[in-house]
Amino acid sequence: MFSIYILTYNEELDIAPCIESAMLSDDIIVVDSCSSDRTVEIASRYPVRVVQHAFESHGRQRTWMLESILPKYGWVYILEADERMTPELFAECTQSIGNPDYIGYYVAERVMFMNRWIRYSTQYPRYQMRLFRHGKVWFTDYGHTEREVCDGATSFLKETYPHYTCSKGLSRWIEKHNRYSTDEAKETVHQLENGTVVWRDLFFGKTEVExxxxxxxxxxxLPARPFLRFLYMYFLLGGCLDGRAGMAWCTLQAFYEYLILLKVWEMQYLPTPTLEETLSQSDKSKVVATQIAGEG
Structure with missing residues (x-):
C-alpha cells in the first residue's frame, strides 16, 4: 500500500471525483492552498486528512507537504485535483513499490480536453514524477511548475492517468495560464541569461524527460516561438489527427507561448519602478483622495 497526496486550490468541482478515484488507498491526504470555495468542506466529508497551507509555489508546496505531513506508508503518490487514479494504475503502483532497485517512478498523463483524449499534440507519453519512496524525492521550482530531485534510480510505469485540464471551464484555464505565463517569463529570462542547451540530451537523452x-x-x-510551437504541435506531432479539439488545444498553447513572449519583452525593456517611485505614487494617490474627499 502507498499514501496519496492530493493538491488543491478552489477545486470544489473536481475534489469529490478525485478523492473517490483515490480511495483504493486507505491513506489520502488533501493539501489545500487555503481555498475560498467549498473544497475543504467537500473533502472533509470523506475519510481523508485535510491540511491547509498557504501557497508559495509549486515546488515549495510539495516540499513543505512532504516534510510536514508524514504519510502512513513509506511510498507516496502525488495526485492533483483535476487528475484521477485508475484501478489499473493503482495495481501497477502497488506492484512496483516492491522493487528495491528504484526509489521513484514517472507516470504519463492523458490530457483530456473537450471530452476527448488529446493523443498527439501533447507529446504523449509525457512523464511526471508521481510515485516515489518518501524522503528520497523532493522538488524545486522551475517556471510556473516544479522539477524533481531524486536520491536514487528511477523508472517508468506503463499505466497512465487522465488529466482533465479544462474541467472547470475555459475561463479558469485562461486565468491560470495568465498567472503561469508570468512565472514562465521569469524563468525564460533567467535561462536566457544563465542557462544553456544540453545538445547531447536533446538528441541522445536516455529518457523522454531528458x-x-x-x-x-x-x-x-528560437524566434517566432508561438508560430513554431503551433506548427510543431499541429503538424509535426500530429495534432491535426486530434480533430477539432486538437486544433483548439494547439491554438491555446500557441497563445500561451505568445503571452510568455510578451511578458519576457516587458520584463526586459519596460523600466521597473523603484521603491521610492512607488511610495511617491502612493503619496500622490493619497493627496488626490484627500482632495476629492474635501470637495465632497
Missing amino acids: RRRALKDLSLR
Missing part, C-alpha cells in the same frame, strides 16, 4: 527538457531549453532561444 529529451523534453532539452527541447524546452532550445525553444526558449
Whole structure:
C-alpha cells in the first residue's frame, strides 16, 4: 500500500471525483492552498486528512507537504485535483513499490480536453514524477511548475492517468495560464541569461524527460516561438489527427507561448519602478483622495 497526496486550490468541482478515484488507498491526504470555495468542506466529508497551507509555489508546496505531513506508508503518490487514479494504475503502483532497485517512478498523463483524449499534440507519453519512496524525492521550482530531485534510480510505469485540464471551464484555464505565463517569463529570462542547451540530451537523452527538457531549453532561444510551437504541435506531432479539439488545444498553447513572449519583452525593456517611485505614487494617490474627499 502507498499514501496519496492530493493538491488543491478552489477545486470544489473536481475534489469529490478525485478523492473517490483515490480511495483504493486507505491513506489520502488533501493539501489545500487555503481555498475560498467549498473544497475543504467537500473533502472533509470523506475519510481523508485535510491540511491547509498557504501557497508559495509549486515546488515549495510539495516540499513543505512532504516534510510536514508524514504519510502512513513509506511510498507516496502525488495526485492533483483535476487528475484521477485508475484501478489499473493503482495495481501497477502497488506492484512496483516492491522493487528495491528504484526509489521513484514517472507516470504519463492523458490530457483530456473537450471530452476527448488529446493523443498527439501533447507529446504523449509525457512523464511526471508521481510515485516515489518518501524522503528520497523532493522538488524545486522551475517556471510556473516544479522539477524533481531524486536520491536514487528511477523508472517508468506503463499505466497512465487522465488529466482533465479544462474541467472547470475555459475561463479558469485562461486565468491560470495568465498567472503561469508570468512565472514562465521569469524563468525564460533567467535561462536566457544563465542557462544553456544540453545538445547531447536533446538528441541522445536516455529518457523522454531528458529529451523534453532539452527541447524546452532550445525553444526558449528560437524566434517566432508561438508560430513554431503551433506548427510543431499541429503538424509535426500530429495534432491535426486530434480533430477539432486538437486544433483548439494547439491554438491555446500557441497563445500561451505568445503571452510568455510578451511578458519576457516587458520584463526586459519596460523600466521597473523603484521603491521610492512607488511610495511617491502612493503619496500622490493619497493627496488626490484627500482632495476629492474635501470637495465632497
